[in-house]
Amino acid sequence: xxxxxxMSDPQWSAGISRFYVGYSISQIPANVIIAKExxxxxxxxxxxxWSIVTICMPAVTAPWAFIFCRFLIGLVxxxxxxxxxxMTSSWYTKHESPLRMSIxxxxxxxxxxLSGLLAAGILSNMEGVGNIRAWxxxxxxxxxxxxxxxxxxxxxxxxxxxxxxxxxxxxxESAMAQHRQSVSAGGLSExxxxxHWDGFWKAMKDPFSHxxxxxxxxxxxxxxxxxxxxxxxxxxxxxxxxxYLIQAPPPAIAFLHGYHxxxxxxxxxxxxxxxxxxxxxxxxxxxxxxPCGGSVQISWETTVVPRPRTKRAALVAYxxxxxxxxxxxxxxxxxxxQEPYYQTGGGATIAGCGLTTIFVLMTKxxxxxxxxxxxxxxxxxxxxxxKDGDMLVSISKRPDRTSGPxxxxxxR
Numbered sequence: 001x002x003x004x005x006x007m008s009d010p011q012w013s014a015g016i017s018r019f020y021v022g023y024s025i026s027q028i029p030a031n032v033i034i035a036k037e038x039x040x041x042x043x044x045x046x047x048x049x050w051s052i053v054t055i056c057m058p059a060v061t062a063p064w065a066f067i068f069c070r071f072l073i074g075l076v077x078x079x080x081x082x083x084x085x086x087m088t089s090s091w092y093t094k095h096e097s098p099l100r101m102s103i104x105x106x107x108x109x110x111x112x113x114l115s116g117l118l119a120a121g122i123l124s125n126m127e128g129v130g131n132i133r134a135w136x137x138x139x140x141x142x143x144x145x146x147x148x149x150x151x152x153x154x155x156x157x158x159x160x161x162x163x164x165x166x167x168x169x170x171x172x173e174s175a176m177a178q179h180r181q182s183v184s185a186g187g188l189s190e191x192x193x194x195x196h197w198d199g200f201w202k203a204m205k206d207p208f209s210h211x212x213x214x215x216x217x218x219x220x221x222x223x224x225x226x227x228x229x230x231x232x233x234x235x236x237x238x239x240x241x242x243x244y245l246i247q248a249p250p251p252a253i254a255f256l257h258g259y260h261x262x263x264x265x266x267x268x269x270x271x272x273x274x275x276x277x278x279x280x281x282x283x284x285x286x287x288x289x290x291p292c293g294g295s296v297q298i299s300w301e302t303t304v305v306p307r308p309r310t311k312r313a314a315l316v317a318y319x320x321x322x323x324x325x326x327x328x329x330x331x332x333x334x335x336x337x338q339e340p341y342y343q344t345g346g347g348a349t350i351a352g353c354g355l356t357t358i359f360v361l362m363t364k365x366x367x368x369x370x371x372x373x374x375x376x377x378x379x380x381x382x383x384x385x386x387k388d389g390d391m392l393v394s395i396s397k398r399p400d401r402t403s404g405p406x407x408x409x410x411x412r
Contacts, residue, residue, distance in 0.1 A: 199310025
């Protein structure tokens with residue numbers, strides 16, 4: 001594709017990064033709107049939009065058109081990830097949500113494995129079919145597949161528990177869903193009174209928002225290799241077909257250990273060190289497998305900041321938006337003139353791993369501090385209640401020498 005469109009490395013990297021410019025712009029306003037409106041309509045519409053632009057991409061003939069299409073796809077895809085986490089945390093309790101987010105994240109990683117297998121089939125067997133280049137068929141088929149999913153989604157995605165209506169669940173099930181969420185949040189209801197942006201300003205005042213944004217930002221730098229994974233695998237020196245096929249196992253490995261943050265990110269760090277220091281094929285392939293183990297930190301965010309919904313929506317979108325900024329510059333770390341070591345990209349990955357670990361530990365310490373404060377307040381409230389109870393008991397036992405039995409009974 002890069003060769004057909006006559007794109008230089010900087011132009012190609014610009015196309016990769018412009019996706020994340022559009023992606024960053026739309027996330028916060030879209031997720032705040034979705035929190036107050038109908039995700040049942042907005043999410044499938046977003047998917048339809050990015051699918052249509054993807055199908056149009058084979059028609060581009062110049063670098064600027066490729067860059068513009070990438071920007072548009074990012075703009076309409078931006079709301080998706082924050083909205084998925086918002087919806088998951090709105091229907092499932094804090095104990096159920098992490099598993100559901102892990103399943104969703106697993107779908108992401110498995111799709112990377114399937115993309116390698118699809119590439120092996122399409123790019124090897126469809127070159128010139130209908131006088132269309134194989135890479136164009138790849139985009140057309142992926143775009144058409146996602147259109148089918150988007151259309152079906154209009155019937156299978158609910159709104160929120162308090163606004164879904166009887167088309168998806170009964171009134172009793174809606175009440176139960178709301179009750180479950182209230183119990184999970186410590187008795188707090190999903191109160192979203194106020195305007196669309198009230199929750200955003202609440203999120204900006206909460207230190208958790210900025211700590212999680214730091215985790216996101218560092219994590220994306222640590223995983224910046226993903227946009228260039230096929231190019232990195234190609235440096236192993238295998239044929240095109242073998243290169244496509246061996247892209248599949250590393251993301252599948254990620255499915256097995258994507259439940260925590262620090263463990264996988266340290267494996268990524270080790271993989272980056274190996275990648276930039278040796279040309280041994282076995283060692284480099286192992287190194288390429290190690291970084292693929294992402295992490296699911298979004299369910300952590302929605303658990304520690306459960307209410308109100310607009311604040312939760314703004315926090316997730318803000319953290320994801322900040323992380324997208326790293327995509328503006330990380331594509332320039334993996335240029336062909338640095339093959340096969342990619343020292344700049346490997347160095348950035350190592351730095352991102354270190355920063356992620358630091359931010360995770362800082363957030364964990366802040367969580368512990370908040371929990372200790374919460375327990376202290378609960379203990380104080382309990383002691384005051386017990387003290388008041390003792391006073392009432394002593395009053396009820398005190399004999400009344402001036403009034404009859406009716407007055408004493410009334411006081412008790």
